[in-house]
Amino acid sequence: MAEDIATGRLPEGTRLPPHRELAYQLDVSPNTTSRAYGEAVKRALLRGEVGRGTFVRSTDTDPTQAEPETLRRSDSGPIDLSRNLPMSGFSEQHIRRVMSEIANDTGLRSLLDYQTDADLEHHRAAGQTWLASCGLSSEINCIVPIVGGQHGILCILMALMQPGDLLLAEALTYTPVLAMAARLNLQIGGVAMDEEGVVPEAFEAWCREANPKAFYMTPTLQAPTTVTLSQARRTRIAEIATRFGVILIEDDVFGPLKSDKPEPLAKIAPEAAIYVTSLSKAVAPGLRVGFLNAPTKLAAALHLSVNLSVWMAPPLTLEVASRLIEDGTAAELTGQQQRIARVRQQLVQRILGVAVIPKLSDGFHVWLTLPEGWRADVFTAECARLGVRVSEGRSFAINAGDAPEAIRLCVSHEANEVRLQRGLEIVAGVLRQKPSGSSMAI
Known part of the structure; x- marks a missing residue:
């Protein structure tokens, strides 16, 4: 329904059938359709009118005119645009179906025991299919199942690096990587970025001067800037890494959301890059299932x-994910996430303005450079005071200065679009404020 x-297949104002009638049409329980209608009202997708029925809500509806139940729910707690x-x-009904199938399957017993490499063969085959959908062909023996992307990154660092080794990352990067480097006693260096992403010449300078062991990066829908690295820069970075013997750690968890992304680094330089993917951003974060694609020489170390x-x-959970991949459900869910991402990106641009957000990405996050005079910590605090959580850019920086x-x-964590719209309007209001003296950047 969402x-x-x-997508406009159900235009605003459309009158929906009574939930019992819809249950009959779909051959499901009336309780199921009743719960679905309730969830849709909660998300401000539908509105109910006493004596008339249930209708698709107008996107221009004033949030203050929402149904009392919707308002009660949407007013509880800060609006979270930070996750x-x-x-x-989207995934719940499909995962419920697959779990039911597994529960009635004679193979359930084997999934509750320790697994050998041979047992994991069909899970790696599903990983091969998922990797192919990400634009990467892989050999079965080079695929390593992991417990989500973050676990995969930690396993890579544990396998490749020793205390004191130098890990490079983009100057603005995925924050847990900084914590991992500190925990493993690694040095970490930030590679300069510009409006097109990481700068190849800056990477080469690090390679010439500091002997880095690995370079962690998110070339597609970069976290946090949303930049997608061009094919030309990917080729240049792959060439530099190959020449200097630096392993590229390509975090592509956002890749499935990007409809027209360039080739993965792991395809350009298969012996120099470890590719990290997961189902967390496109299917269901709670599954905690992902896959590494490793160069042949490193696969055994990563398995270990x-x-x-x-x-x-x-x-x-691997079995659940594998079945979703094999029957096409994972691809279908990814498509739904892509479409919702575009709709919500357009909402951001409509509320904040084209001048503020001139270019949309395909992902679920937006990078907002603040007007002159605003300090990010003060802006973040002002949003928090007004009930909206956002992430300060400095929290992603290797060198805070x-x-x-x-x-x-982030525009996806808040399922209720009334809350999302309200949060964005608050952010837009703060942007229109004139910074006070204490807000001035130093």
């Missing part, structure tokens, strides 16, 4: 690192 409303998660609710950290990726005055907005 997808059909977002970069996919839209919830996974064994050391968790012994094995949980077979039961070099961080731009910017914030990241």
Whole structure:
């Protein structure tokens, strides 16, 4: 229903059938359709009119005119634009179906026991299919199942690096990587970026002067800036890494959301790059299932690192994910997330303005450079005072002193579009304020 409303298949004002009639049409329980209608009202997709029925809500509806129940729910707690998660609710019915199938399957017993490499063969085959959808062909023996992308990154660092080794990352990067480097006693260096992403010449300078062991990067829908690295820059970076013997750690968890992304680094330089993907951003974060694609020479070390950290990726969740991939459901859910992302990106641009957000990305986050005079910490605090959580740009910086005055907005964690719209309007209102003296950048 949410997808059909977002794509216009169910135009605003459309009168929906009574939930019992819809249950009969779909051959499901009336309780199911009743709960679905309730969830849609909660998300401000529908409105109910006593004596008339249920209608698709207008996108221009004033949030203050929402139904009392919607208002009660939407007013509870801060509006959270700080968590970069996919839209919830799409995967539940499919995962419920697959879990029911597994529960009635004679193979359930084997999924509750320790697994050997041979047992994992069909899970790696599903990973091969998922990797192909990301634009990467892979050999079965080079695929390593992991417990989500973050676990995969930690396993890579554990397998490749020793205390004191130098890890490079983009100057603005995925924050947990900084914590991992500190925990493993690694040095970390920030590679300069511009409006097109990481600068190849800056990477080469690090290679010439400092002997880095690996370079972690998110070339597609970069976290946090949303930049997607061009094919030309990818080729240049792959060439530099190959020449200097630096392993590229390509975090592509956002890749499935990008409809027209360039080739993965792991395809350009298969022996120099480890590719990290997961189902977290496109299917369901709670599954905690992902895959590494490793160069042949590193696959065994990565398998060992996974064994050391968790012994094995949980077979039961791997089986759920594998079935979703194999029957095409994962691809369908990814398509839904892509469409919702576009709709919400357009909402951001409509509320904040084209001058503020001149270019849309395909992902669920927006990088907002603040007007002159605003300090990001003060802007973030003002949003928080007004009930909206955002992420300060400095929290992603390897060198805090070099961080731009910017914030990241995530537009997917809030399922209720009334709350999202209200949060964005608050952010837009703060942007229109004239910074006070204490807000001035130093």
